[in-house]
Amino acid sequence: MIMGFIGFGKVSRNLAELIDSDDVEFITSIEGRSDSTIENIDESKIEVLPTFKEVAAKSDILISATSPKAAADVAKAYGKFVSGIYLDLNNISLETTLEIDKHVKNLVDGAIIGKIDSDNPTLYISGKTASKLLFLDEFLDVKVISEKAGDVAVLKLLRSSYTKTLTALLIESFEIAQKHDLENEFFEIVSLTEGDDFKEKSLSRITNTLKNPKRKAEELEEIISCFDDGELIMVKSALEKLNQY
The missing domain is CATH 3.40.50.720 (NAD(P)-binding Rossmann-like Domain)
Known part of the structure; x- marks a missing residue:
């Protein structure tokens, strides 16, 4: 094959x-x-x-x-x-x-x-x-x-709408924590509710996104193109954030 x-x-x-x-x-x-x-x-x-x-x-x-x-x-x-x-x-x-x-x-x-x-x-x-x-x-x-081509497309965009919007918020929160010299404390306090691996996973998401902001922005544009009925407020905000890099 x-x-x-x-x-x-x-x-x-x-x-x-x-x-x-x-x-x-x-x-x-x-x-x-x-x-x-x-x-x-x-x-x-x-x-x-x-x-x-x-x-x-x-x-x-x-x-x-x-x-x-x-x-x-x-x-x-x-x-x-x-x-x-x-x-x-x-x-x-x-x-x-x-x-x-x-x-x-x-x-x-x-x-x-x-x-x-x-x-x-x-x-x-x-x-x-x-x-x-x-x-x-x-x-x-x-x-x-x-057997329907397109079902996975919908699912992966729904997943991306969640993960990429969340990552944009993580980046924003992390940047504010850095300005106050509290980045370690930020991860520590959020880990109390999000789990012990929160810092590791968050830094991985942040690093990956900032290495490929254009690619991630393209994916958000696809989400907006597919689902936009005037309600994608958070996704649009995430796209605006990624377009800053």
Whole structure:
């Protein structure tokens, strides 16, 4: 089986490490990729083809893990060359997912929940051919939600609306605590109700968000695009906060 990647950031790189099987061959391309992505590919030692068109055509499973804004364009450009499963792992809206479904034959809508670099993250999937990916359960926890592409898109955006809005509040509170030289005390007092691992998890969230504020802001924009009925006050505030970085 050949598994191809369009986009080779943290998600793709760790999936290639987790799916440790002699029966799976990984391919990608460095076409138009950044220096950091090319470095990731070189370190992973997977097969590199000249173009993504060739990657798409050769793959039994093509994984799109790029960015929310690029997801639809990637599907339009390469989906028509995929005869196998097209697995989209981008944090995109239901509207974008349904648009992608118009351009690929076998869309599976997916989301990785939990740290991708952990030993056993959870892959949630939906779509008519989602059950064909249950073999991946040998390498990570796989849960099929339904045969309806888009169900996972809604769930992952709901999760993101909670986690990213909460993280924006954490950043704001932490910054105020720093100004008062009370950051350690801040984590200590909140840990009394939120648990002993609150500081560790919070700092991880804050660090990850501040390393990728543009990417996180794009995900919030997808949430607003999908769900906005004039009530997303907190999500819009979180987006405003992230746009400051």
